[in-house]
Amino acid sequence: MKFAVMINEGPYQHQSSDSAYNFVKAALDKGHEIFRIFFYHDGVNNATRLTIPPQDDRNIVERWSALAKEHELDLVVCVAAAQRRGLLDENEASRNGKDANNIDESFRISGLGQLIEAGIQADRLVVFGD
Amino acid sequence: MLLHTVNKSPFEKNALESCLNLSKAGSGVFLLEDGVYAAMKGTVWADKVTTALSDKKVYVLTPDLAARGMNTDNVIDGIEMVDYAGFVDLVAEYSATQAWL
Numbered sequence: 001m002k003f004a005v006m007i008n009e010g011p012y013q014h015q016s017s018d019s020a021y022n023f024v025k026a027a028l029d030k031g032h033e034i035f036r037i038f039f040y041h042d043g044v045n046n047a048t049r050l051t052i053p054p055q056d057d058r059n060i061v062e063r064w065s066a067l068a069k070e071h072e073l074d075l076v077v078c079v080a081a082a083q084r085r086g087l088l089d090e091n092e093a094s095r096n097g098k099d100a101n102n103i104d105e106s107f108r109i110s111g112l113g114q115l116i117e118a119g120i121q122a123d124r125l126v127v128f129g130d
Numbered sequence: 131m132l133l134h135t136v137n138k139s140p141f142e143k144n145a146l147e148s149c150l151n152l153s154k155a156g157s158g159v160f161l162l163e164d165g166v167y168a169a170m171k172g173t174v175w176a177d178k179v180t181t182a183l184s185d186k187k188v189y190v191l192t193p194d195l196a197a198r199g200m201n202t203d204n205v206i207d208g209i210e211m212v213d214y215a216g217f218v219d220l221v222a223e224y225s226a227t228q229a230w231l
Contacts, residue, residue: 026214
């Protein structure tokens, strides 16, 4: 079955990013397809590559990134939610005249249309958030 | 039928109450994260959850019970305990999921 996942909560906030990660892993282990993971609202903070958690803690961003590479997952960050929170890729940074970017290479910035498409294309949309 | 997910404690937010009041008979209610507190016996919510079990299925995510030090012996009778693999199966089994955030 084809699943799409939406995450509305930032890393280390409550538990939603962890729950979503465990759900996605379990779904992949069972042979399901993950059509897309859409990061919205504070969920966009899952995409910053500048996060430095303590060494004995899980690295949520790196964990998403590694899983995406392993399974070729499509991790999409909402552009409007990202810009409000200072999350930029190279294109957005130069387009907006900013001096830095911080999005991890496993994530891509796009719009809400990607969430709608995921809702249409996937058999199930599962929402994790606050 | 819908699988309703509740991830907040009923002692903190009214998500569970809204969910139980508005969900149809035959639907599933999935408790995860702080929502697992609603699965425990002896709380002021236990009667409401037990009543829901008469026409709905209720599930609780066992890793989230364990993460909070909750003993599975204290889970209300009739609630099904599942792990993440079981969670995935339920999402596939029900026609859609609705998150009560």
